[in-house]
Amino acid sequence: MTLLEFASGPGLQWALWIFVFGVVWRLIGALFLLSRKDLTKPREYNSMKAGLGAILSRSAPAHAFEKSIRFQHVTGYVWHFALFVSVLFFAPHILFFKSVLGFGWPHLPNTIILVTAITATAVLIALLIRRATHPVQRFISTVDDYISIFVVLIPLITGILAFAHFGARYETLLAIHLLSVEAMLIWFPFSKLMHAIMTMPARYQAGTAFGRRGVKA
Amino acid sequence: MNIEAMSLQDFRGLLQQIGEGVAGVDMSDEERVKRAKKAFMQKLNGHRAVDLDSCLQCGMCAEACHFYEATQNEKYAPVYKYRLLRRFYRREMSPMRWFYRLFTPDIKAADLKEWQHLVYDTCTGCGRCDMICPMGIKISAGIRVVRHGLAAAGLVPPEMRIVRNEQRDENKLFGVGAEQLKALAAKLGEQGIDIPLDHEQADVMLLTTAVEILLFPDTFASSARILNKSSANWTMFSDAFEATNVGIITGDDPTMKLAIKRIVDKAEACGIKTVVMPESGHAYQTLRWEGATEMNEQLPFEILSMPEFISAEIKAGHLSLNAQSNGASVTYHDPCRLARKGGVMQQPRDVLAALGLDVRETPANRRENYCCGGGCGEYVLKDAADLRQKAFEIKKREFEDTGADTVVTGCANCRVNLLIGAENSGWQTPVTSFVETVAANLAD
Numbered sequence: 001m002t003l004l005e006f007a008s009g010p011g012l013q014w015a016l017w018i019f020v021f022g023v024v025w026r027l028i029g030a031l032f033l034l035s036r037k038d039l040t041k042p043r044e045y046n047s048m049k050a051g052l053g054a055i056l057s058r059s060a061p062a063h064a065f066e067k068s069i070r071f072q073h074v075t076g077y078v079w080h081f082a083l084f085v086s087v088l089f090f091a092p093h094i095l096f097f098k099s100v101l102g103f104g105w106p107h108l109p110n111t112i113i114l115v116t117a118i119t120a121t122a123v124l125i126a127l128l129i130r131r132a133t134h135p136v137q138r139f140i141s142t143v144d145d146y147i148s149i150f151v152v153l154i155p156l157i158t159g160i161l162a163f164a165h166f167g168a169r170y171e172t173l174l175a176i177h178l179l180s181v182e183a184m185l186i187w188f189p190f191s192k193l194m195h196a197i198m199t200m201p202a203r204y205q206a207g208t209a210f211g212r213r214g215v216k217a
Numbered sequence: 218m219n220i221e222a223m224s225l226q227d228f229r230g231l232l233q234q235i236g237e238g239v240a241g242v243d244m245s246d247e248e249r250v251k252r253a254k255k256a257f258m259q260k261l262n263g264h265r266a267v268d269l270d271s272c273l274q275c276g277m278c279a280e281a282c283h284f285y286e287a288t289q290n291e292k293y294a295p296v297y298k299y300r301l302l303r304r305f306y307r308r309e310m311s312p313m314r315w316f317y318r319l320f321t322p323d324i325k326a327a328d329l330k331e332w333q334h335l336v337y338d339t340c341t342g343c344g345r346c347d348m349i350c351p352m353g354i355k356i357s358a359g360i361r362v363v364r365h366g367l368a369a370a371g372l373v374p375p376e377m378r379i380v381r382n383e384q385r386d387e388n389k390l391f392g393v394g395a396e397q398l399k400a401l402a403a404k405l406g407e408q409g410i411d412i413p414l415d416h417e418q419a420d421v422m423l424l425t426t427a428v429e430i431l432l433f434p435d436t437f438a439s440s441a442r443i444l445n446k447s448s449a450n451w452t453m454f455s456d457a458f459e460a461t462n463v464g465i466i467t468g469d470d471p472t473m474k475l476a477i478k479r480i481v482d483k484a485e486a487c488g489i490k491t492v493v494m495p496e497s498g499h500a501y502q503t504l505r506w507e508g509a510t511e512m513n514e515q516l517p518f519e520i521l522s523m524p525e526f527i528s529a530e531i532k533a534g535h536l537s538l539n540a541q542s543n544g545a546s547v548t549y550h551d552p553c554r555l556a557r558k559g560g561v562m563q564q565p566r567d568v569l570a571a572l573g574l575d576v577r578e579t580p581a582n583r584r585e586n587y588c589c590g591g592g593c594g595e596y597v598l599k600d601a602a603d604l605r606q607k608a609f610e611i612k613k614r615e616f617e618d619t620g621a622d623t624v625v626t627g628c629a630n631c632r633v634n635l636l637i638g639a640e641n642s643g644w645q646t647p648v649t650s651f652v653e654t655v656a657a658n659l660a661d
Binding site for chain 2: 026028037058061065068076135138143199209210214215
């Protein structure tokens with residue numbers, strides 16, 4: 001079995017299993033911990049509207065905070081947008097998704113993907129530098145924060161190298177790229193990468209908790 | 218009205234004496250850790266678990282914290298203040314605990330002592346950080362769980378512990394009990410302000426606080442005058458009048474429940490339909506938004522803050538106000554537990570505007586308002602005096618930005634803290650109470 005055969009075969013399968021099982025396990029653990037029923041009389045409010053409202057409203061900082069968190073706000077948007085475009089609209093990625101899901105979707109030209117991938121990489125490196133140098137971020141950071149950045153950064157860099165056929169044989173680069181994605185999938189449920197899944201329930205519960213008191217979350 | 222109040226200077230002297238020379242709670246380190254962990258386990262519910270599992274460690278919450286802003290000390294980032302709870306969750310409760318245990322340090326007695334400074338001296342539980350978090354994490358609720366753990370471990374700061382013990386054991390605060398209430402009611406009665414005490418047939422029950430009785434009897438008298446003018450058939454009970462809840466402030470659950478129970482039992486026994494809260498943000502939050510859950514029943518009466526009560530009475534045509542036309546301007550300081558934690562933000566503004574006042578907003582207001590700097594009992598803590606003053610300077614800048622003649626607030630604790638801050642920095646703008654402002658303009 002070549003490295004590429006392993007990476008695209010059992011390696012990928014195992015990584016996906018760990019990812020799915022880990023995410024479900026962690027979700028069950030957190031969401032099924034009991035909370036006491038709130039017996040206080042709520043103000044007039046619609047719980048679903050308040051919950052969904054918070055999912056939207058927390059996508060932008062409240063007015064008073066806008067200035068102080070502008071860098072993180074802007075880089076956060078650029079990072080996620082560039083990442084999603086690179087992952088979801090690169091032709092070979094879509095072929096891969098089609099082989100797993102059974103359906104595909106239109107792709108974007110390679111030059112655009114190259115730009116988004118380089119942008120995502122650059123922004124993530126900037127965020128890494130900020131984490132290592134900003135007094136608060138440096139102080140609060142744990143090993144999880146740094147590993148999480150690296151396991152996302154490496155697939156981006158290896159992806160760009162594979163795309164550019166730079167540094168090694170294409171098959172080797174592709175195998176390394178796949179393995180790095182698998183490392184990310186395995187790390188995901190153990191780490192703060194879980195935020196991708198937890199954002200919705202976390203914001204929703206904030207929305208309903210504030211909503212019942214008549215406060216916009 | 219001519220009631221002699223304790224001067225701010227004397228009240229500050231009283232605060233200085235509290236807890237002086239009092240030793241810490243004697244407990245072995247193992248016992249402290251055991252008790253703190255047990256409290257964490259009890260309080261760490263599904264909501265907090267989702268919060269802890271969602272944190273990005275982005276550190277934005279620091280930007281919302283007045284203590285971080287005032288000091289730039291990274292330890293005061295709210296995310297760090299509940300780090301102890303995160304460590305506990307990861308080691309003991311998380312579905313991934315078998316993995317996290319490999320590199321998450323266990324909680325030690327030294328950690329508890331370090332966090333005593335972080336969650337009592339450097340956090341007023343104002344919840345401004347809750348409003349900035351991109352994930353919607355209720356950071357202040359997590360920090361409150363840490364307070365619970367420390368309270369269980371006998372690490373409530375001595376000043377707070379003394380006050381807590383007084384409320385728990387004697388149903389008094391700062392020496393104020395039924396006698397002092399009766400004496401004040403009698404004095405006010407002589408001046409034509411009727412305080413109906415212990416009328417079991419009443420529908421409305423007014424609460425007050427020891428701080429009002431001692432320091433702000435005018436606020437107390439104003440509440441009474443407003444209720445006398447309103448449609449309410451009201452009373453105060455001399456054995457259940459104290460709205461302050463030192464239990465929630467210290468993180469001591471049994472005292473919190475006891476203080477709520479005293480009020481709830483009395484109201485239920487007398488068939489009270491409405492409980493009107495005095496100017497105390499945390500007291501309103503505790504009874505209105507936690508009382509029923511703590512008592513494990515739906516309460517048979519409604520709980521209103523003064524701004525809600527006044528606003529409803531005006532709307533119903535039971536209360537009318539004289540509108541001023543002298544162009545006076547005010548800025549309203551939102552008490553955090555009345556505003557972002559209580560949902561009472563529009564009513565006080567509407568009432569002040571109905572008085573003809575020019576109501577000006579601080580740059581950060583309503584749900585984004587800065588804390589006075591001394592909430593959640595923090596103004597009794599001697600070690601936090603410098604920090605409070607630094608946080609007050611932020612508040613002062615906010616107020617000055619409005620150019621308003623007067624600061625009005627709906628919480629006696631905020632008022633005490635703002636007055637102390639103003640006195641320390643020689644700031645002259647008057648800080649007054651919302652109900653006093655209303656009562657001064659009641660129409661005949």
